[in-house]
Amino acid sequence: xxxxLAQSSGSELGVRHxxxxxxxxxxxxxxxxxxxxxxxxxxxxxxxxxxxxxxIRDGDESGIDCGGPVCAARCGVGQNxxxxxxxxxxxxxxxxxxxxxxxxxxxCRVDGIVNANETDVDCGGTHTGCSRCEDGGLCQGSADCAxxxxxxxxxxxxxxxxxxxxxxxDGRETDVDCGGPDCASRCGIDGQxxxxxxxxxxxxxxxxxxxxxxTRHYMSxxxxxxxxxxxxxxxxxxxxxxxxxxxxxFGIRARAVSPMFFMTSEIEFGxxxxxx
Numbered sequence: 329x330x331x332x333l334a335q336s337s338g339s340e341l342g343v344r345h346x347x348x349x350x351x352x353x354x355x356x357x358x359x360x361x362x363x364x365x366x367x368x369x370x371x372x373x374x375x376x377x378x379x380x381x382x383x384i385r386d387g388d389e390s391g392i393d394c395g396g397p398v399c400a401a402r403c404g405v406g407q408n409x410x411x412x413x414x415x416x417x418x419x420x421x422x423x424x425x426x427x428x429x430x431x432x433x434x435x436c437r438v439d440g441i442v443n444a445n446e447t448d449v450d451c452g453g454t455h456t457g458c459s460r461c462e463d464g465g466l467c468q469g470s471a472d473c474a475x476x477x478x479x480x481x482x483x484x485x486x487x488x489x490x491x492x493x494x495x496x497x498d499g500r501e502t503d504v505d506c507g508g509p510d511c512a513s514r515c516g517i518d519g520q521x522x523x524x525x526x527x528x529x530x531x532x533x534x535x536x537x538x539x540x541x542x543t544r545h546y547m548s549x550x551x552x553x554x555x556x557x558x559x560x561x562x563x564x565x566x567x568x569x570x571x572x573x574x575x576x577x578f579g580i581r582a583r584a585v586s587p588m589f590f591m592t593s594e595i596e597f598g599x600x601x602x603x604x
Contacts, residue, residue, distance in 0.1 A: 357382050371398060390414040391428075403428045412443060418454075420444050431455050447472045463498060465489045479510055502526045519574045527574035534569040542568050 354368040359377045361367050367377035371387065378387030380399035388396040391407035395414030402416040403409055407428050409421035415428035422429050423437075436458035437443060438450045445453040451461040452472030460474040461467055466486055467478035473489035479499040480487045490499030492511035500508035506515040507526030514528040515521055521533035532538075543564040552558040569575040 357384070357386060373398065405429060418445075461489045463489050463491045463494050463496070477510060515574050517574055517576070518569075520572055521574050522572075524574075531574040531576050534571055534573055534575050536571045539564060539568050539571050 352368075355361055355366050355377045356368055357377050357379045359367070360375055361372035361377050362375070364370050364372045366372060369377055369379035369382075371378050371380075373387040376386070378389075378398070380387075380389070380393050380401060383392065385392045385408070387398060389399055390396050390410045391403040391414070393399060394401040394403040394407060395409055403414050404416055405419065405428055407415075409415050409426055409428050412420050415421055418431055419428045420431055420434055421427070422434060431444060431454060434444075434455075436450070436455050440449060442449055444455060444458070446455075446458060447453055447467050448461045448465040451459045451465055452467055461472050462474055465473070465488060467473050467489050468487065470476050470478045472478055475489055475491035475494075477490050477492070477499065478487050479490050481490075481498075481500055488499075490501075490510070492499075492501070492505050492513060495504060497504045500510055502508050502522050503515045503520040503526075505511060506513040506519060507521055515526050515531075516528050517531060519527065521527050524531070524533045527533055540560075543560050546564070546567065547553070547558055547560070550558075554560060
């Protein structure tokens with residue numbers, strides 16, 4: 329300003345001539361300052377008043393009235409930049425000449441970090457020159473993955489690339505390369521499952537409910553009781569499939585001792601899966 333700010337030769341605050349003063353005696357862009365409220369623009373940076381709309385590159389702008397941490401405007405095609413954050417969306421700062429260019433006009437950066445809208449390190453994203461991410465890589469869509477499959481395994485997980493042919497249980501598979509909503513292959517006998525939809529046609533997913541029902545059926549047919557005669561947990565585990573695995577309904581041919589005679593009983597468990 330003029331008069332209200334102290335002046336000293338070569339380093340005065342404000343300006344000497346009234347024509348250089350802004351509205352209300354505030355300092356114009358380029359004037360020395362100590363506080364934001366001394367500047368017409370409201371921004372005092374590194375001892376000078378600067379503005380984001382004065383048609384010059386000043387302050388910490390990377391280009392004219394754009395880029396840097398103060399100005400909201402991001403720089404467009406061909407404007408100077410110090411980093412990717414200075415550029416408009418879908419643009420990056422060229423490492424060759426420090427100007428903003430569209431992503432598709434730049435080579436993929438193989439630099440060991442996630443940048444340039446990659447979804448994981450040096451892979452994925454909209455840049456067609458970047459590699460697609462391998463299984464386990466972070467992704468936002470199937471186009472980011474070499475396998476063409478991007479899945480969220482559970483509610484608290486990040487989306488990651490998976491495959492139905494990699495010899496691993498990943499994604500939403502219930503067992504290795506089978507089951508779940510994404511893979512076409514269904515699981516065979518002893519394969520882990522959540523529902524019978526995970527199992528090969530003709531097999532069913534045995535659950536705790538099925539095992540408990542089969543156990544009751546077996547004990548009734550064989551005239552067994554809990555306790556010393558039959559333990560529903562340990563003994564049933566030796567007879568029936570483990571819960572959460574694919575198996576076919578089956579029958580057991582067993583011989584039970586009656587006080588009067590020996591009898592052979594055929595016990596069928598197919599009715600446990602009639603709804604499947």
